[in-house]
Amino acid sequence: MQHNIIQLHEQIKAGDFRAIARGVTIVENSLPGYEALLLSLHETRHSRVIGITGPPGAGKSTLVSALLHHWLKENKKIAVLAVDPSSPFNYGALLGDRIRMSEYYTNPNIFIRSLATRGALGGLSSKIIEVTDVIREAPFDIILVETVGVGQSEVEIAGLADCTVVTLVPEAGDEVQTLKAGVMEIADIFVVNKAERPDAEGLYRNLRILAHEKAGDTDETPVVKTVATENKGIEELATEIDKYLNTQKQQPAKHLHLMTEKCWQLITAQRMKHMDHNRLKEELATAMQKDDFNLYAFTKDFLSRFVK
Ligand SMILES: Nc1nc2c(ncn2[C@@H]2O[C@H](COP(=O)(O)OP(=O)(O)OP(=O)(O)O)[C@@H](O)[C@H]2O)c(=O)[nH]1
């Protein structure tokens, strides 16, 4: 391994913020040393990854900020990773309300980073997994990862977090009936945010019913009502997260399941690395001109040339 990567790894393990930021940049952009750094990571860290996901505007950042504030009071060391944030200044602005900005930039207990990997080659989810694992190497107690999405992307991040919090808002009330089965699968905790709204109760009840139906002989997925902007329900949410993480420790089968999901994402990304959607389209356009065009023959040939 390159000497500088060994050194960087040591600094990350020691919790040096500049080294962590550098490590994230290397991995995010697949810079030299990228693979060596990932290969040097250990799997014995104790930090817990909490995924906060949900549709755009559901209040994920506000929730993250409220949770962050809550845990800071307990002297926890926390990293926040925001994926595809609508505004890179989101957290700065949000935290500004709660913590003095100067403190936020110098507080040794908070590391905040956003990842703008829209359209990343090899897929976004593998990048999030890799970056999270780099941050996990540092001595944080908690890593909060905010990702946008309802649907596929949620399913993709299933293996990322030790605890996945799916955040919904009352407007989603009718959609709950049609929520993809995958979303039910990945939610360890549901949050009904903006719960001060009158229709929140309906969503809450629907989710409780769904959680009950899904449960079988395991515990029901908790549903927590929050008003993130007013810190309401945050304590309860933090308690549910703690509770979930504590029971999860005794569930090796779940851990194995999450690891399998993560590994699957990484394999998919590796296999797709040389794929190029535009190129595929161009080649198809040419191939389809021929009378003897066969999609399966084309696919076989394309794969043999691009998947190593
Ligand atoms: N009324 C009300 N507004 C809220 C609540 N929580 C968040 N908001 C507001 O909802 C808007 C979106 O909040 P964000 O925290 O940025 O939502 P987000 O899910 O992170 O949004 P994206 O990252 O853009 O997907 C902001 O104007 C918040 O102030 C809440 O509990 N009640």
Ligand SMILES: [Mg+2]
């Ligand atoms: Mg946000």
